[in-house]
Amino acid sequence: MAVMEPLTEQQIRAAFVNCTKGESKRLHVPRDLAERPWADLDFLGWRDPRSPERAYLVTELDGSRTALALRCPTPGTRQPPRGMCAICLTSPAGGVSLMVAPRAGKAGQQGNSVGTYLCTDLACSLYVRGRRNAGPGARMQESLTTAEQIQRTVTNLAAFIARVTA
Numbered sequence: 001m002a003v004m005e006p007l008t009e010q011q012i013r014a015a016f017v018n019c020t021k022g023e024s025k026r027l028h029v030p031r032d033l034a035e036r037p038w039a040d041l042d043f044l045g046w047r048d049p050r051s052p053e054r055a056y057l058v059t060e061l062d063g064s065r066t067a068l069a070l071r072c073p074t075p076g077t078r079q080p081p082r083g084m085c086a087i088c089l090t091s092p093a094g095g096v097s098l099m100v101a102p103r104a105g106k107a108g109q110q111g112n113s114v115g116t117y118l119c120t121d122l123a124c125s126l127y128v129r130g131r132r133n134a135g136p137g138a139r140m141q142e143s144l145t146t147a148e149q150i151q152r153t154v155t156n157l158a159a160f161i162a163r164v165t166a
């Protein structure tokens with residue numbers, strides 16, 4: 001199971017796989033990293049407060065650290081009000097956003113990207129653990145344990161990363 005160790009800004013910047021080195025140096029990284037609930041995170045996701053169409057996430061899977069740069073085209077439009085996140089299978093009151101990741105390497109340079117629906121606030125880990133209330137009816141009633149739901153979230157995230165880095 002992916003219990004994350006706290007990461008530093010430098011570690012996060014070094015982990016980006018789908019943007020240029022220059023971009024990874026300049027992009028917005030949260031300043032409050034030390035206060036993030038790392039032990040309850042499968043990934044840390046955040047938005048650029050100055051450019052809401054930019055979002056980022058970083059995770060560590062099987063000992064390998066990966067950060068992705070994501071775009072949220074036309075935030076808030078063309079999306080069902082209560083869509084489901086493809087990573088954590090929550091339909092949060094705060095909504096989901098289509099997030100698009102340029103693919104790593106040559107494919108990305110040629111404009112290829114892959115998209116997924118993600119919780120708009122990127123708080124999947126906290127919803128799955130019940131650490132953040134996603135709103136009434138946001139989580140399916142299901143027989144899986146929390147640990148199994150966490151495992152499923154990690155599996156979905158790994159599959160998305162694999163599509164970006166393939």
Ligand SMILES: [Zn+2]
Binds near residue numbers: 087089090123
């Ligand atoms: Zn989610």
